[in-house]
Amino acid sequence: LGDVYKRQEETEMDTVKFLLYFSDFIVPFTMFYIVVYGFFNRNDVYESFLKGVKEGFQIVIEIAPTMIALLVSIGIFRASGALDSFSELLAPAGKLLHIPVEVIPVFIVRIFSSSAAVSFVLDIFKEYGPDSLVGNMVSIMMGCTETVFYTMSVYFMSAHIRKTRWTLPGALVATAAGIAASIFLA
Numbered sequence: 426l427g428d429v430y431k432r433q434e435e436t437e438m439d440t441v442k443f444l445l446y447f448s449d450f451i452v453p454f455t456m457f458y459i460v461v462y463g464f465f466n467r468n469d470v471y472e473s474f475l476k477g478v479k480e481g482f483q484i485v486i487e488i489a490p491t492m493i494a495l496l497v498s499i500g501i502f503r504a505s506g507a508l509d510s511f512s513e514l515l516a517p518a519g520k521l522l523h524i525p526v527e528v529i530p531v532f533i534v535r536i537f538s539s540s541a542a543v544s545f546v547l548d549i550f551k552e553y554g555p556d557s558l559v560g561n562m563v564s565i566m567m568g569c570t571e572t573v574f575y576t577m578s579v580y581f582m583s584a585h586i587r588k589t590r591w592t593l594p595g596a597l598v599a600t601a602a603g604i605a606a607s608i609f610l611a
Contacts, residue, residue, distance in 0.1 A: 472507045488582040495575060499538045506535065525559050527552075531566065532604055536573045536597070543567070557610055559564060566607035 463470035502508050512529040513586045519529055527549055535542040546563045573596040581589060 436497050441559070449529035484583045488579055491578045492575075495578060496538065498611050499534065499541050503534070503541065522608070527559050528562050528566070531563050535566065536600055538575060539572045542572075564605050565610050566604055569603035569606055571596065571603075573600055575596060 429547055455564065460470050461471070508530055512526065515529050516526045519526060531542050531545045531549070534545060544547075546567060549559055555561075555564065573593070577589065577592060577596065580586075581592075
């Protein structure tokens with residue numbers, strides 16, 4: 426039985442090694458393919474690349490104010506203690522739904538900022554461990570939710586969309602479903 430596990434482990438390691446080598450190969454191969462394809466179709470690949478870079482910088486310039494405002498707002502919300510107060514306000518409802526108090530700030534911040542949520546998750550991992558109930562809950566939640574406001578601001582600003590229609594309610598319902606799934610699965 427020990428030999429079977431050892432062979433299975435070796436096979437898994439070989440698979441991981443293959444995937445690592447393949448991932449190292451695929452990006453240069455894709456770049457080479459684009460250059461060769463452009464050459465045979467008589468396209469100026471370099472000029473197309475520069476045009477794409479210019480368009481990318483223009484998008485960054487357009488969405489930068491929204492991004493900065495969103496990140497500064499989250500920083501102020503967290504530093505002022507308002508996030509802790511809001512989490513304490515939601516704690517009784519969390520107890521009814523079997524939600525640990527420690528994960529409530531992660532649920533709140535996740536819809537605004539992924540990096541802020543990651544910092545909360547790392548704090549939870551340090552204090553409780555990644556294999557704890559709280560660690561599993563936030564890990565699942567991070568995998569099945571999205572930073573709704575960040576994503577909407579980036580995509581809608583870059584595409585110049587002003588009327589979002591049902592995007593925000595749909596995204597918030599999907600996020601609530603992801604949070605519920607993380608609680609149930611953990």
